[in-house]
Amino acid sequence: MSRIVLAMSGGVDSSVAAALLCQEGHEVIGVFMRHGEDSPVATQCKTGKTENENQLKNASTLPVLNHNPSHKQGCCTAADAEDARRVADRLDIPFYALNLDREFSAIVDYFIEEYTVGRTPNPCVMCNNWIKFGKLFDYADSVDAEFVATGHYAQLMPDESNQLALLRGNDSQKDQSYVLFGISRNLLQRMMLPVGKYTKPEIRSRAKEMGILVAEKKDSQEICFVPSGKHDQFIRARRTDLKTAGEVVTTQGEVVGEHAGIEGFTVGQRKGLGIALGQPRYVVRIDADTQRVVLGTKEELARTQLTASQTNWLIDPPEKPLRCEVQIRYNSASVPAVVSVQEGQRLSIEFDDPCYGVAPGQAVVCYEGHRVLGGGWIDS
Numbered sequence: 001m002s003r004i005v006l007a008m009s010g011g012v013d014s015s016v017a018a019a020l021l022c023q024e025g026h027e028v029i030g031v032f033m034r035h036g037e038d039s040p041v042a043t044q045c046k047t048g049k050t051e052n053e054n055q056l057k058n059a060s061t062l063p064v065l066n067h068n069p070s071h072k073q074g075c076c077t078a079a080d081a082e083d084a085r086r087v088a089d090r091l092d093i094p095f096y097a098l099n100l101d102r103e104f105s106a107i108v109d110y111f112i113e114e115y116t117v118g119r120t121p122n123p124c125v126m127c128n129n130w131i132k133f134g135k136l137f138d139y140a141d142s143v144d145a146e147f148v149a150t151g152h153y154a155q156l157m158p159d160e161s162n163q164l165a166l167l168r169g170n171d172s173q174k175d176q177s178y179v180l181f182g183i184s185r186n187l188l189q190r191m192m193l194p195v196g197k198y199t200k201p202e203i204r205s206r207a208k209e210m211g212i213l214v215a216e217k218k219d220s221q222e223i224c225f226v227p228s229g230k231h232d233q234f235i236r237a238r239r240t241d242l243k244t245a246g247e248v249v250t251t252q253g254e255v256v257g258e259h260a261g262i263e264g265f266t267v268g269q270r271k272g273l274g275i276a277l278g279q280p281r282y283v284v285r286i287d288a289d290t291q292r293v294v295l296g297t298k299e300e301l302a303r304t305q306l307t308a309s310q311t312n313w314l315i316d317p318p319e320k321p322l323r324c325e326v327q328i329r330y331n332s333a334s335v336p337a338v339v340s341v342q343e344g345q346r347l348s349i350e351f352d353d354p355c356y357g358v359a360p361g362q363a364v365v366c367y368e369g370h371r372v373l374g375g376g377w378i379d380s
Contacts, residue, residue: 001024001025001026001027002026002027002145002146002147003026003027003029003143003144003145003146003147004021004026004027004028004029004145004146004147004148004149004192005029005031005136005139005140005143005145005147005148005149006018006021006028006029006030006031006148006149006150007031007032007033007132007136007148007149007150007151008030008031008032008084008087008088008095009032009033009080009084009151010032010079010080010081010082010083010084010087010214010217011080011083011151011214011217011219011220012203012204012207012212012214012215012216012217013151013152013153013195013203014084014150014151015083015084015087015151015207015212015214016151016194016195016203016206016207016210016212017149017150017151017194017195018030018087018088018091018093019087019091019206019207019210019212020194020195020206021149021192021194022091022093028091028093028149029093029094029095029096029143029145030084030087030088030093030094030095030096031095031096031097031098031136031139032080032081032084032085032095032096032097032098033097033098033100033131033132033136034081034097034098034099034100034101081097083213083214083217086213087212087213087214090211090212090213098135098136098139100131100135103130103131103134103135104127104131104225106130107123107126107127107130107131107225108123108225108238110123110126111123111223111225111231111235112235112238112239112263114361115231115232115235115262115263116235116239116242116244116262116263116288117288118262118286118287118288118360119286119359119360119361120266120267120359120360120361120362121361122179122330122361122362122363123223123225124179124223124330125178125179125181125182125363126182127224128179128180128182128183129182129183132150133148133180133183133184133187133191136148137187137190140190146190147190147191147192148187148190148191148192149191149192149193149194150191150193151194151195152169152176152177152179152180152193152195152196153169153170153171153174153175153176153177153193153195153196153200154166154167154168154169154175154176154177154180154193154196154372155167155168155169155170155177155193155196155197156188156191156192156193156196159371163188164188164189164191165188165314165371165372166180166181166183166188166314166371166372167196167370167371167372168367168370168372169193169195169196169197170196170197170198170199171198171199171200173200174199174200177365177370177372178327178330178363178365179330179363180372181312181314181363181365181372181374181375182312182363182375183312183314184312185312185313185314185315188314204216231263231264232260232261232263232264235261235263236261236263242261242263244261244262244263244288244291245258245259245260245261245291246258246259246262246290246291246292246293247259247290247291247292247293248273248274248275248292248293248295249292249293249294249295250281250294250295250296251284251294251295251296251300256275256277256295257274257275259274259293262286262288262291262293265283265286265293266283266286266359267283267284267285267286267301267357267358267359267360268282268283268301268356268357268358268359269282269283270282270283273295275295277295279297280297280298281295281296281297282295282296282297282298282300282301282357283295284296284300284301298356301356301357302354302355302356303351303354303355303356303358304350304351304354304355305348305349305350305351306328306348306349306355306358306364306378306379306380307342307346307347307348307349307378307379307380308346308347308349308364308375308376308377308378308379309344309345309346309347309376309377309379310345310376310377311341311345311346311347311374311375311376312374312375312376313373313374314372314373314374315373315374317341317374318339318341319341321338321339321340322338322339322340322341322366322373323336323337323338323339324336324337324339324366324367324368324373325337325366325367325368326339326349326351326364326365326366326367326375327364327365327367328355328357328358328359328362328364328378329357329359329362332357334367335351335352335353335355336351336352336353337349337350337351337352338350338352339366345376346376347364347375347376349364358378359378360378360379360380361377361378362377362378363375363376363377363378364376364377364378
């Protein structure tokens with residue numbers, strides 16, 4: 001059997017992943033990734049095998065692998081770390097906290113910068129690229145682990161040439177293959193995704209059968225470092241010198257209102273515009289140079305093509321136009337299109353039918369059936 005480093009968030013998915021890997025006889029090392037966002041309960045995070053809450057008072061502090069004694073921690077919160085530790089204790093596997101506050105600050109900086117230039121970032125994809133399947137592999141190498149595993153709803157299966165392919169998870173409502181498109185192709189051979197073949201109800205049922213305490217724990221619904229969901233407030237609190245307020249205009253140039261900052265908007269947005277025009281209007285463009293938010297009809301939101309850059313392929317890059325399906329947001333359906341590879345790691349994509357809500361800054365991911373082919377970051 002293999003030595004495996006497993007990212008444990010304290011949720012039901014990674015907890016069941018740990019149990020499944022242990023049942024298969026693997027040597028599992030649980031790792032909780034601390035990212036340094038302030039948490040008022042961070043110092044409550046403990047480790048050590050305990051049977052009840054009273055014993056937690058005498059337990060030692062959660063070990064931090066880089067020996068940085070920081071008590072800052074966000075979501076995953078200290079409470080999540082404690083949940084993960086309890087699962088690790090029950091399974092009798094080692095459990096550590098990997099302090100990634102410096103690395104995670106780059107994710108936050110990226111998030112803020114993208115919004116302030118009129119783009120819509122996807123920090124979850126970046127976190128997977130830079131941290132979960134970046135630094136976590138570095139740690140795995142340092143402890144001679146053959147594999148890195150997570151609780152993502154996606155699958156790895158050999159293709160016709162016996163190379164591992166990344167596929168959608170069996171649960172179409174929870175599929176997370178979109179956020180994994182940026183993983184280096186050479187790392188697929190060292191990845192494990194134990195829960196991808198199950199549905200969410202099946203995972204919760206398994207957790208109950210195994211006596212895992214987080215069986216009914218709710219899934220995180222927001223960006224981990226913006227649990228309120230109010231990303232514009234988060235950005236302004238950290239960039240007090242920010243001056244991105246401006247006009248709200250129609251596609252004809254008519255000024256219909258003012259806004260507090262372009263960081264509060266994304267292309268395709270309809271709610272929360274603060275403007276009543278008598279009929280539905282959508283954000284069709286964000287002009288960072290003039291700080292204008294442009295509203296239009298759904299027809300004006302429609303796009304027949306897009307361009308993307310910073311591509312990553314999990315197959316050999318296609319040398320000629322490729323017919324496939326593309327997905328432009330995590331929670332959107334994939335649509336048929338033709339993808340052409342351009343010079344400089346760029347993509348040109350033409351949709352079969354008009355597509356709505358194409359937002360610069362988001363990822364576009366290419367699929368052939370359930371297989372992830374690759375993708376890039378939308379420019380226009």
